[in-house]
Amino acid sequence: MLRLSHQMCRQVAGSRLKAPNIPTLQLVTRKMTQQRVRMDWNTSIPSPAAKDKEKITALGWFLLLIPATTFGLGVWQVKRKIWKEQLIKDLNEQLSAAPVPLPDDLSDLAHMEYRLVKIRGRFLHDKEMRMGPRSLIRPDGVETQGGLFSQRDSGNGYLIVTPFQLADRDDIVLVNRGWVSRKQVEPETRPLGQPKSEVELTAVVRKGESRPQFTPDHKGGNVYLYRDLPRMSASTGAALVFLDAIYDAQAAKNGPIGGQTRVTMRNDHLSYLVTWFSLSAATSFLWYRQIVKRKPF
Incomplete structure (x- = not known):
């Protein structure tokens, strides 16, 4: 048991x-x-909240307009640069083309700026005007402030604008004869440069100017600060035609120095397109970093 x-x-x-x-x-x-x-x-x-964070909101897509718009402006400036360069090239070609006779209808000159024309007649020296002050443009195209061309080239001077009575018609036009120093502004200081007989010359067709910003208005008399064609024509009885005489070595010995045509065409489009493309690149980087990668600064 x-x-x-x-x-x-x-x-x-x-x-x-x-x-x-x-x-x-x-x-x-x-x-x-x-x-x-x-x-x-x-x-x-996967978490639904994580999926929502990966989506680009409507505001994010709207902010993409900033780099897209600046890129479009850069492309537009490229086209403007090409257009302006071609325009300047065409103007320079016109200045070197053979001169043509002055048209019978002077209103046709409105479409012929920077074209060379031939005229014949005599100057009306008693209605001579000045425009300036201006610096001298030498025959080689360099604008100088003094001492490089002749003894008269000392600092700024004035352009001598004289009414010109055409020989084959009753019309009077305005001719910018050229540049003189301050010492030779008065006609009495250059008697050999005041021809009284008929002359034939070649000139460049120009248009009038609007008053530049910050430039005071004319104070009267025969001195003008800019190419105020309506007022110049009204004071001399000339037609609304303005011509720049070309450089003539013989005439420049005793009188105004011709060839003072300035091709006033600004071409700043290169700096503009660089600015717009730079802004587009910078804003694109910021948009990708902030909206796509969600990286704060």
Whole structure:
């Protein structure tokens, strides 16, 4: 009997050692399940909030107009630069082309600026006018302030504008004879340069000027600050025609120095297109960094 009881006790003890710990097993299983669910959620199912952050908003697309617009302005300035360079080239070709006779209808000269024309007649020296002050344009095209061309080339001077009575008609036109120094502004200081007989000369067709900004109005008399064609014509009885005499070495010895035509065509389009393209590149970089990459500064 005692031996049987001892064997039953050993069996009960063995069964207790082999039986698993139920609470411990449930805790481990729960932790493994939580870890597996959390890992699957983060790797396989994207967050809706993250998707919303990756989208470009309507404001972001609107800000893209800034680099697009500046790029378009740069392209426009490229076209303007090509057009202006071609226009300046055409004007220089006109200045070197063969002169043509003065048209019978003087109104045709409105479409012939910078064209060379031939005229014949005599100067009306008693109605001579001055325009300036101006610096001298030498025959080689260099504008100088003094001392390089002749002894008269000392600082600024004036352009001598004289009415010209055409020989074959009753019309009077205005001719810019050329540049003189301040010492030779008065006609009495250059008597040999005041021809009274008929002369033939070649001149460049010019148009009138509007009063430049910050330039005061004329104070009267025969001195003009800019090419005020209506007022010059009204004071002399001349037609609304203004001509620049070309350079003549013989006439320049004793009188005004011709060839004072300035081709006033500004060409700043290179600096403009560089500015617009630079702004386009800078704003494109900022838009990509802020809107696409979401990188704050």
